[in-house]
Amino acid sequence: MSDQIQRFSFAQLPIRGEIVSLNNSIDTICDQHQYPKEVRHLLSEALAACCLLADIIKIEGRVALQLQSASVVKLLLVECDHQGNIRGLLQINEDFADLITDETFDFAKWTANGQLAITIDPDKGQRYQGVVPLDKSTLAECLEDYFNMSEQLPTHIKIFSDHHRAFGIFVQTLPQAADSSIGNEETQEAFDHVMALAGTIKPEEAFELEHQDLLYRLFHQDEVSIYPAKEIKFQCSCSRERNMAALTTLDPSELVNIIEEQNEIEMVCDFCSNKEVFTRQQIMELLTAKADQGSIN
Secondary structure: OOOEEEEEEEOOOOEEEEEEEEOHHHHHHHHOOOOOHHHHHHHHHHHHHHHHHHHHHOOOEEEEEEEEOOOOEEEEEEEEEOOOEEEEEEEEOHHHHHHOOOOOOOHHHHOOOOEEEEEEEEOOOOOEEEEEOOOOOOHHHHHHHHHHHHHOOOEEEEEEEOOOOEEEEEEEEOHHHHHOOOOHHHHHHHHHHHHHHHOOOOHHHHHHOOHHHHHHHHHHHHOEEEOOOEEOEEOOOOOHHHHHHHHHOOOHHHHHHHHHHHOEEEEEOOOOOOEEEEEHHHHHHHHHHHHHHHHHO
16 A cells, blocks of 8 residues: 555544555655664654644645653654655653663653644745644543544544554544534544544554555445545655755854854754755855845845
């Protein structure tokens, strides 16, 4: 199955949903950093979760999940945009490396005393950030609570992942149904029904069945409709132009000091490991252009 995400809905139930499967993109992202398989497990899960959130929020722009803790996970950062481009990285606290074992992946231990933020960054409009408490045993449960509490929308998220693939399903009450004072009991019953069926998914079904087949197996009595798939793929947004723009934000004296010491500036992307080198001449030209721009302004 190719890396893809699909929305689905029900003819008679006020529930919406999404289903995502990742494989190739996870291998691409993880192989660039030579992550051990235990670390890849968590990154795979976070990438699937970010895809689900980016698609349900429906903005033209980017959604990011950023997790920092004082335990195993020093930094986890994943991003997905409205075109299905994803990237991610995970940095480990070496002082807690003994908690990484082949036997189990313990989300609560790995993220103890941590903080998770969801950042919504539209191409046009205001940037928004929400904080997600890390007080549950899985990432999916933490995100469920975020929607249940902050959005007041009953939500169920289920994610399966291992070191090279991930699957996620997201079901949620339609906003207009949740806002209605009429039929709240029926809406809750419909949500409970769909959530119970989604909860029966087994890992082997999630990883082996096509989306259409899995949804039919789960909801064939509920007139489920699945929409066209959107491709998910790794694509980093770094570029030489972006790196150059970042250099222009530094104080000119700082740039001069760096170039005097090193004779060049090397910038490596944390996401894709792409390396850009700026020579002494290029930096001096940048400083000249910056000075000319300043005199014009």
